[in-house]
Amino acid sequence: MKYVATTGDREITVEIVDEHHVIVDGVSYEIDFESVSEQTVYSLLANNQSHEALVYESEDGWQVLLHGSQYVLVVEDERERRLRASLGGGIPQNVDFHLRAPMPGLIVTVPVEDGQEIEKGDVLVVLESMKMQNELKSPRPGKVSRVRVKPGDSVEQRDTLLSVI
Amino acid sequence: MFNKVLIANRGEIAVRIIRACRDLGIGTVAVYSEADREAMHVRLADQAYYLGPAPSRDSYLRADKILAIAKKSEAGAIHPGYGFLAERADFAQACLDENLAFIGPKPSSIAAMGDKGVARAKVAASGVPVVPGTEGEGALSDEELLALAEQFGLPLLIKATAGGGGKGMREVQTMEDMPGLLQAARREAEASFGDGNVYLEKLVEGARHIEIQILADSHGNVIHLGERECSLQRRHQKLLEESPSPFIGDDEDLRQRMGSVAVRAAQAVDYINAGTIEFLVDKDKNFYFLEMNTRLQVEHPITEMVTGIDIVKEQIRIARGRQMRHSQDAISLSGWAIECRINAEDPYNNYLPSTGKITHMILPTGPGVRLDTGVYSGFRISPYYDSLIAKLVVSGESRGEALLRMRRALEEFKIIGIRTNIPFHQLMMDSTRFVAGQYDTRFVEERFSMEAAEEGKEDLSEIAAILATLVAHQQTQRAAHIIQRNERDTSNWKWVGRWERMQR
Numbered sequence A: 001m002k003y004v005a006t007t008g009d010r011e012i013t014v015e016i017v018d019e020h021h022v023i024v025d026g027v028s029y030e031i032d033f034e035s036v037s038e039q040t041v042y043s044l045l046a047n048n049q050s051h052e053a054l055v056y057e058s059e060d061g062w063q064v065l066l067h068g069s070q071y072v073l074v075v076e077d078e079r080e081r082r083l084r085a086s087l088g089g090g091i092p093q094n095v096d097f098h099l100r101a102p103m104p105g106l107i108v109t110v111p112v113e114d115g116q117e118i119e120k121g122d123v124l125v126v127l128e129s130m131k132m133q134n135e136l137k138s139p140r141p142g143k144v145s146r147v148r149v150k151p152g153d154s155v156e157q158r159d160t161l162l163s164v165i
Numbered sequence B: 001m002f003n004k005v006l007i008a009n010r011g012e013i014a015v016r017i018i019r020a021c022r023d024l025g026i027g028t029v030a031v032y033s034e035a036d037r038e039a040m041h042v043r044l045a046d047q048a049y050y051l052g053p054a055p056s057r058d059s060y061l062r063a064d065k066i067l068a069i070a071k072k073s074e075a076g077a078i079h080p081g082y083g084f085l086a087e088r089a090d091f092a093q094a095c096l097d098e099n100l101a102f103i104g105p106k107p108s109s110i111a112a113m114g115d116k117g118v119a120r121a122k123v124a125a126s127g128v129p130v131v132p133g134t135e136g137e138g139a140l141s142d143e144e145l146l147a148l149a150e151q152f153g154l155p156l157l158i159k160a161t162a163g164g165g166g167k168g169m170r171e172v173q174t175m176e177d178m179p180g181l182l183q184a185a186r187r188e189a190e191a192s193f194g195d196g197n198v199y200l201e202k203l204v205e206g207a208r209h210i211e212i213q214i215l216a217d218s219h220g221n222v223i224h225l226g227e228r229e230c231s232l233q234r235r236h237q238k239l240l241e242e243s244p245s246p247f248i249g250d251d252e253d254l255r256q257r258m259g260s261v262a263v264r265a266a267q268a269v270d271y272i273n274a275g276t277i278e279f280l281v282d283k284d285k286n287f288y289f290l291e292m293n294t295r296l297q298v299e300h301p302i303t304e305m306v307t308g309i310d311i312v313k314e315q316i317r318i319a320r321g322r323q324m325r326h327s328q329d330a331i332s333l334s335g336w337a338i339e340c341r342i343n344a345e346d347p348y349n350n351y352l353p354s355t356g357k358i359t360h361m362i363l364p365t366g367p368g369v370r371l372d373t374g375v376y377s378g379f380r381i382s383p384y385y386d387s388l389i390a391k392l393v394v395s396g397e398s399r400g401e402a403l404l405r406m407r408r409a410l411e412e413f414k415i416i417g418i419r420t421n422i423p424f425h426q427l428m429m430d431s432t433r434f435v436a437g438q439y440d441t442r443f444v445e446e447r448f449s450m451e452a453a454e455e456g457k458e459d460l461s462e463i464a465a466i467l468a469t470l471v472a473h474q475q476t477q478r479a480a481h482i483i484q485r486n487e488r489d490t491s492n493w494k495w496v497g498r499w500e501r502m503q504r
Helices: A078-086 B011-024 B040-044 B063-073 B089-097 B107-114 B116-125 B142-152 B175-193 B252-268 B300-307 B311-319 B399-412 B422-430 B443-447 B450-455 B461-486 B492-503
Strands: A002-007 A010-018 A021-024 A027-037 A041-046 A049-058 A061-066 A069-077 A097-100 A105-109 A123-129 A132-137 A142-145 A160-164 B004-007 B027-033 B047-052 B077-079 B156-160 B170-172 B198-202 B208-216 B222-234 B237-243 B273-281 B287-293 B336-343 B360-362 B369-373 B388-396 B414-416
Touching: A002 A078, A002 B461, A010 B461, A021 B461, A027 B461, A041 B461, A049 B461, A061 B461, A069 A078, A069 B461, A123 A160, B004 B011, B004 B063, B011 B027, B011 B040, B011 B311, B011 B369, B011 B388, B027 B040, B027 B063, B047 B063, B063 B089, B077 B311, B089 B107, B107 B116, B107 B287, B116 B252, B116 B287, B142 B156, B142 B175, B142 B198, B156 B175, B170 B175, B175 B198, B208 B252, B208 B287, B208 B311, B222 B252, B222 B300, B222 B443, B237 B300, B237 B422, B252 B273, B252 B287, B273 B311, B300 B311, B300 B336, B300 B369, B300 B388, B336 B399, B336 B422, B388 B399, B399 B422, B422 B450
Parallel strands: B004 B027, B004 B077, B027 B047
Antiparallel strands: A002 A010, A002 A069, A010 A021, A021 A027, A027 A041, A041 A049, A049 A061, A061 A069, A097 A160, A105 A123, A123 A132, A142 A160, B156 B170, B156 B198, B208 B222, B208 B273, B222 B237, B237 B336, B273 B287, B336 B388, B360 B414, B369 B388
């Protein structure tokens, strides 16, 4: 089975030959792969080099914490990849962004208002949690819409706070 | 003399204090909020009492309830830990009024050092240099502070009068920002300490934050236990501390001068029990009194590692009216200790706090490693309290040995289910400036970024790709397997049974 793992601009082809062999960009590795605790910590012996990593899925792809560095990879098999290519690929910029609370907390301020034009990186909401004030920023430019919270509101994790259209 | 201590705190520090009591054969009473029923301190204490709902103002800050519980449980003393009620003179006084020993200084010392303005005036009067600021001015209005800011000149710091730990602290670079920053600082101070008063202080640039641990008993003995280097901070929150300080190094003269000034500062307020004098030290080794923390510090373990003295046990001994077991000439620093504060926050996502259940935890162990924590696998990190979940402390014969040991321990330490700042510390252990001991209080914000620190490292993208692909592959296989199982909606045994009956 052939997969393509994308990290940043780099595409790495990983072919799973069998349980103990993979070919990475044409280079063959002899591997032994085990989950060492509840499927988040994995031990990989690659040509007898021992690596231990935390691997978990996130919205941006697979997060791999390996020897103190973080790698974010999108893994697709060949079919998925072709499908995406035929659809034009990429994440469209005109999709609405819904700001969700990353954790439960208290709304301190909402420095933007409905209809306001904003730039990427502008602070949308200041949320207090764990006694720290956290600035939640816009990932793209756009127009603020549907502000659903006001200072003093308590919010739960994943509550939608406002949208950027 | 008491034989049972109520610990008016939670988390790792409550656990730390319970351990000291256990070591002394003293009974322990824990208190807990709704969010902490399953917390480690509740599990370890001899007795535990419910305080109230999760927010601290309804639980750990409820002095009245805590005193009532102390009475009911027949505890003879209260240890406040750090934060919450630790530096509230009124609470210390209330304890004494109820005939309870307060394991900490006298209310008058807390009051004197607690209002930082008064503290600075008092210390300055005994000849200790202080950083310019609105010392001894009491509670000032925003208008007065704005006027004074013009007078001192920028940059300035806004600090919470009742504060500590960077809460309610803001840095002012331009006058336009100042009104907004004052509001934010007051709000945060109000939420953290129940007191929205703030003061101003001139920002010493390129400064190092070095503090001296002192111990004082009720028999007039005051000693210091050397220094702790606390310059590694982000937004005035300490992240990593070491003892001794690489900046002071083998300058024994500077160490003793700072030590005796610290002792003098403590004597100026008639101090008893453990306390810490914080200094700002500039590049020419001039030192200025910053403030005194009239409580046990988060980073006390590194001093314990290099002096061999159990500070919490010593606190209890002093509160029992005994003499300290050590005199100044018996104190020497041996070896090196480093502490990394492990916080539930994501260093890859602007240090955003991370909450949730710790599904699994692999602890660092082995020679020279100490872990102070209040969490365990299965514990849920709630958003109500501080993000500090563990203190990883290592010691070694030399700084080099301690650094390598910390690197090893961080690699072993795995916390699954929430994000932590362990990767931040791992990169710090590889930072050449940090390893060389050349860092000041601005280092993390101005010269350190997670991305840049990762650049020089060996690229293991291929290995990461193999790992991600194998995990993704396993997941697809498992999903496919589940679908196959469901193809037949009854169990295979049943199906075979029916089929066999049909053939009869």
